[in-house]
Amino acid sequence: MTNILITGASSGIGAALANAYSMPGNHLVLCGRNRERLAASAEHCRAHGALVEEACFDITRFDQMVAALKTADEQNPIDIAILNAGLGGSVPRQRAAQDVAGTIAMSAVNFTAPLVAANLLAQRMAERGAGRIVLMGSVAGFFPLPMAPAYSATKAGLARFADALRLRLAHTGVGVTLVSPGFIDTPMSQGLKQPRPFLMAPDKAAAIIARQIARGARHLIVPWQFAMVYGAAKLIPAALIRAALQRLLRTG
Numbered sequence: 001m002t003n004i005l006i007t008g009a010s011s012g013i014g015a016a017l018a019n020a021y022s023m024p025g026n027h028l029v030l031c032g033r034n035r036e037r038l039a040a041s042a043e044h045c046r047a048h049g050a051l052v053e054e055a056c057f058d059i060t061r062f063d064q065m066v067a068a069l070k071t072a073d074e075q076n077p078i079d080i081a082i083l084n085a086g087l088g089g090s091v092p093r094q095r096a097a098q099d100v101a102g103t104i105a106m107s108a109v110n111f112t113a114p115l116v117a118a119n120l121l122a123q124r125m126a127e128r129g130a131g132r133i134v135l136m137g138s139v140a141g142f143f144p145l146p147m148a149p150a151y152s153a154t155k156a157g158l159a160r161f162a163d164a165l166r167l168r169l170a171h172t173g174v175g176v177t178l179v180s181p182g183f184i185d186t187p188m189s190q191g192l193k194q195p196r197p198f199l200m201a202p203d204k205a206a207a208i209i210a211r212q213i214a215r216g217a218r219h220l221i222v223p224w225q226f227a228m229v230y231g232a233a234k235l236i237p238a239a240l241i242r243a244a245l246q247r248l249l250r251t252g
Contacts (some may be wrong), residue, residue: 001051003076004031005069008058008085009091010037013136016206017082022048029072031085046112046219053252060105063069069117073124080213081121082134083114088188098150105224106148110154117175118183122165126172133169134213135162137180139226142233155180166218178219179209184227198225 004021008014009031018030022045030045032038035056042052054074057064072078087109091098098106118133125131140148143153162178169176183196184205200223212220221227233241 001027001076002080003024003027003029004080004082005031005072005078005079005121006082006084008136009029010034010041012188013181013184013202013205013209013239014082014084015041016202017084017209018042018045019048019203020210021045022050022052024049027051027053027076029053029055029076029078030036031057031059031068034057059117060108062113062116065113065117069120073121075131077128078121078125078131079119080132080134081125082136082213083117085113086110086138086150086188088148094170099245103150106150106154110151111157114158118161118165122169122174122176125174131173132175132177132213132216134177134179137162138183139177139180139221139230139242140228141180142230143183143241143245162219165181175216175218177213177217180219180221180226181205182221182223184222198223232235 002025004026006014006018006028008031009018014032016042018028021028028037028045028050030042030052033056038054038056042054045052046149053072055068057068059065087101087106089106114135118135121131122133137159138155140152141159142153145152159178159180162176166176183199184202185199186202205222208222209220221230
């Protein structure tokens with residue numbers, strides 16, 4: 001039996017990943033804050049043969065999250081922890097910068113919560129000598145996006161944390177995978193007004209992600225076209241990239 005925990009499992013990539021892992025032999029702990037959507041996701045997974053538990057909490061309530069993760073790991077030691085929950089959004093054109101409440105919420109959901117959860121579970125996995133932490137970054141972390149500075153920053157920070165944690169855990173038997181999605185057809189990306197090149201269906205993305213996690217991938221960029229974009233960007237002077245991003249901000 002493989003024990004898999006997924007945060008943000010009630011919609012988007014999280015729900016698609018839950019579906020990808022919903023098969024006999026897998027025990028899923030699905031976490032989310034919307035009880036109705038979480039129950040629907042869990043029921044779908046049960047129908048496909050997985051054993052499923054639901055953990056409904058708000059990950060910005062760190063005490064609740066820590067308690068829920070400890071309970072889940074004590075009852076069934078977690079083999080794979082997919083810390084997927086995220087908050088997107090860009091700054092409205094009429095504002096110079098993101099509002100304070102939005103900045104706090106985005107930082108808590110996208111950065112602080114996954115760091116707390118990853119450190120908690122990595123310690124417990126290391127004591128057992130096995131496990132995998134999966135962090136959901138974004139291609140937005142590769143670039144200084146002026147239309148979404150806070151979002152870009154949280155994902156860049158998460159990428160650096162993934163690298164550091166991987167080095168820290170190198171000799172413990174615990175692996176770390178960073179997933180950097182581009183545009184996936186989820187409610188988060190559907191709310192964007194900017195173009196969404198290489199848009200991918202969430203089920204297709206989830207299947208690729210699950211396959212690469214099983215292979216022990218260190219870093220996965222999906223869709224693959226964004227890996228090409230990232231590689232090409234390394235060869236372009238930073239000043240040109242900044243100019244292109246500023247032009248996109250003015251025309252977007």
